[in-house]
Amino acid sequence: MLDMFLKVSGAAAIAALLFVVYLIRYVLSKPQGTERMAFLSKSVQQGAAAFLKQEYTWVSGFVIVIAAFLAAVGVVKPELRLNWMTSVSFIAGAVASACAGIIGMWIATRSNARTAAAAESGGVKAALDVAISGGAVMGLTVVGVALLGLVIVYKIFNGDPTIVNGYAMGASLLALFGRSGGGIFTKGADMGADLVGKVEAGIPEDDPRNPAVIADNVGDNVGDVAGLGADLLESYVESIIAALAVGAIMFTANPGTTVFVKSFPFFVAAIGIIASIIGVMYVKKFAQSNPQSALMNGTYISAILCMLGVFGYSFLRGEGFSLEGVQYAWYGPAVACFVGIVAGMAVGFASEYFTSGKYNPVKKLAEGCQTGPAIAVTGGTAVGMQSTLGPVIVLAIAVVVAAHFAGVYGVAIAALGMLATTGMVVAVDAYGPIADNAGGIAEMAHMDPGVRKITDNLDAVGNTTAAIGKGFAIGSAAFAAIGLLSAFMLAANVTEVSISNPMILAGLLIGAMMPFFFSSMLFGAVGKCADTMIQEVRRQFREIPGLKEGKEGVIPDSTKCVSIATKGAIKGMLLPGGLAILFPVIIGFSPLGTAGLAGMLVGAIATGVMLGIQTANSGGAMDNAKKYIEEGHFGGKGSEAHKAAVVGDTVGDPLKDTVGPSINILIKLMCVISLVLAPLFAG
């Protein structure tokens, strides 16, 4: 029966990929608009491709070294069962992530001009159709590739956790570099473009005269599409793997093992994919003039279908099971899954409350901007800190309830539940930057202002729905990390994590420090990248005659700016990424040992989850406070309040787009590395 579920999962994954092929052909069949639009789209495509090539080249160096290390361990210490097979699985995970990144980016950068053209010819509905199709390519590629690869690896290596866990590590490694590199690129370019273009030269956003605008648009794609895709692919893979690992380890030692429990994660993944495909089809078919409700309904439909499937299956085939001496009912895992989905949404709504201009926190923040930039920043920080309360209470309750119904296994399943409909969530998330890019192209190609209005509207809707996606990402990161940590402790035989053990204490302090130190490095990298960009944009305005004045036929050297952002991102991501890999290894081999490592992971989860929520929501709140003022409140654009809000937004941008998402991956990566290398440390 387990074998059957591998087949069902594989089939669902293949279905997703076939649907992707259909969507790609559909998007490519649409017209690109004028020659100018095609040219702009092409520039973004080339910039994005160049960045991805550079990024993957560097990252493949890391992948090769790590794979060789694992293989070498197998030669030196064959008794650990950590060998070339884990390397293969690890490489497979990395390749799966890279594939998803390349395909998603490829189509996203080809959907932007087409979305703008569709907006011009067919209005909101047509534009939404193209944009969501482009986003869905990313979303369904992520789940399709990830699950198919996992099924193959699982099948070949007979589900051996020591090997299969490598797959998650590969995905995690690429996610960290994708998110941090993409995040540095996008914010370096954005700050460079804004600080010289908007502030110094006084030209509008997305103005074609600004040499950094193409880099900024490329950044939206490498950060928000490729980075996001790699991020959620990792969470998705890890939530399945954590459930499998906890299941495999706990149930092997347990007489109450049932095939039902072992196959359940695969079933959830399969049903989630089908639910996501239906959700995307719903948006494409039934979207009317209201994109907001179309996207929300699509998301709800996926979640509900997924739940119905999970409960239906549990009702038909579920069996009770026992874990650590406690007996759980047949519906236990289904309830845990349900808890995960609801918790993910609740966290999303909590984020939405603190970051949307519709509610009090952002309104009050905007009001505070009248007192100046210092209050804007302090207020934004405070809102982010305050916003940790809700999600944490939700997560804590979810942990307790999930565990009540299915023990530790339930916690892992709750994480999986949150991520079951990843296909749909990523589709909606990736749709945002496509709409944003379409707006940029409309501006640069001097299209009718009505087009820009449509794309702006689509973009705004994307921000709201993306908040829910972020909630899933945050919640699932916490849960997946906890699941992986549990698996690590089981694998490394660390049964007792007593704080009175000084090794654990020391590890805890070091782990708690990691997210802070890691964030400081990312801040530094963004700052350096932005600084170089600023110098270059200033240089071009100074040295290219007629550029600033907008003389006919004078175009900026955008390629140079893209290359600067690429270099800055690559340089900036290597050190923090390398440290994230090395730290668990160093601690594991140090006198602190596996106990200290467990402590370190606990510490990293504790600060990482909070810092992740705080930075994401501080940044979001500051961004939307600025937008709220721009809508005409407290003096509107150009007022003192607006100037203060712009400062707040500039502070918030790297928080929400570089630091926040990277921290989520950092904690998961450290957990999964510890899990994979557990035999090495324990032995």
Added chain:
Amino acid sequence: MLDMFLKVSGAAAIAALLFVVYLIRYVLSKPQGTERMAFLSKSVQQGAAAFLKQEYTWVSGFVIVIAAFLAAVGVVKPELRLNWMTSVSFIAGAVASACAGIIGMWIATRSNARTAAAAESGGVKAALDVAISGGAVMGLTVVGVALLGLVIVYKIFNGDPTIVNGYAMGASLLALFGRSGGGIFTKGADMGADLVGKVEAGIPEDDPRNPAVIADNVGDNVGDVAGLGADLLESYVESIIAALAVGAIMFTANPGTTVFVKSFPFFVAAIGIIASIIGVMYVKKFAQSNPQSALMNGTYISAILCMLGVFGYSFLRGEGFSLEGVQYAWYGPAVACFVGIVAGMAVGFASEYFTSGKYNPVKKLAEGCQTGPAIAVTGGTAVGMQSTLGPVIVLAIAVVVAAHFAGVYGVAIAALGMLATTGMVVAVDAYGPIADNAGGIAEMAHMDPGVRKITDNLDAVGNTTAAIGKGFAIGSAAFAAIGLLSAFMLAANVTEVSISNPMILAGLLIGAMMPFFFSSMLFGAVGKCADTMIQEVRRQFREIPGLKEGKEGVIPDSTKCVSIATKGAIKGMLLPGGLAILFPVIIGFSPLGTAGLAGMLVGAIATGVMLGIQTANSGGAMDNAKKYIEEGHFGGKGSEAHKAAVVGDTVGDPLKDTVGPSINILIKLMCVISLVLAPLFAG
């Protein structure tokens, strides 16, 4: 022999208090300068006294409720041994803290004008003598009162930890309200004074026309003198109590109990007081024209004397002991003590590196200010985050080394070692605001600019030496919290804190969230207080004719401003303080239970320590980056870089003076409440 050490400790405490009496008489014997100076000093005295009265009135409400609750527990559940005796001990701790606060503040507000007058008549040496005498009153009152009270409570209740722990809880409660209330007061007044006075009205700092200047000066005293004193009194008491509690619990169940180990904490405290008295006398006697070296040497002399005493005593009377099956040598506790002192200094130097204008981080931050306020704030945040690395590595090593030489007991002793010379550390710390206030009075009384130069120099020196004091505070907070947590786990019989226990997980997440949520409340309170102050200062400038223009005889209504800051501080401190008390109780009684509570404390320590370091150092770095620019770098005063740095400083001020120190107390308070109520939760 234990009894003998109680007597030795008591004698040392009384010696400290006698020296305090001498110092008070000495300070009061100095002239106050002109009538105008006496008047200004009087205004600050009245403002500070009014605030303390209000604060203690409100806090006594909390004290009464908690004491009644403890007594009620004794009536309802007599078998828990938690009863009116713990109430008495708790009240004693609160009263000790209040006494120290009142005496320290009383003399500090009487030393300011006298320091200014001494600077005028006797130059640097005379001014330093008065200022350090005033600071030493605070420092030695803190240790004298705290230790004397503890010895009495310990003696009366025969060292029963259930009762004695209450003493620490009383001290901790007052510290939290003292720090958060004082912090809100000082930053609310400071921001109000600066934003209207300096920025809007364009009048210099400490100008007598500004209605909020007196409140600002009062704030320095209530925040940096009374708040700091209560803070370090708490740490001091808790480090002794944690060592006693761990000792009492572990050695009772242990056949290797020795009187040496039980009496050691009292001995360290006694020798530390003697060493501190000598350190203060050194500064008073041998201070020449270089106050920097006098203060540093005084600090070193105290530390070295303390170490010599500890090692000498261990050599003469030390005995080996066994703990959890491990045998430790006679020098184990002495080495742990040494590790604590060295670690405290190392953390201090690390803070100094990241926050002083002499080193690269602040210089680079100042350079970044040229790009605007957003980069100033982001850079400052990054510096703070980066600065977590060093202290954490130091603390982790210290934990491991201390534990290697004396087990869990060693960790508690290391905390005590850090705080043994608290008398000297507080003297140096409290000296800073006295010098600062003297400068304010010199300015307002239109004294010779040479006087201001001397006080500014003294103030600058104070900032450097205070950095080391802060290092001790941060390091000891982490250690004391860990010691208290260990004691709690022993008392509540939580032997296994496995992360795979969902209750612990849920608790961990909630605990990790607490410092963030708590900080957001403090931010909010500072913002509100500053806002009201701004309105009031604007109103006075508008409505009092001739005030802004500096017409002869027109004086502002300073009392109103003091009263606004007082109200803002009281209102702002109640909710976060109340929550800090309630959270451990709620979690302890919830289904999460003692295991969840242990998880919560672990989570709170993990994020609290990091956030404490980050906020303190971000704020310090931003402050000094501004000062560095004011020295003439990057355009100096009035340049764009300076404007950006002022924004950074305004953001950083509440971070370093309100949020950072309060978080340190928050985690200790939650630990000590859990420890005191452990019998209730466990039973």
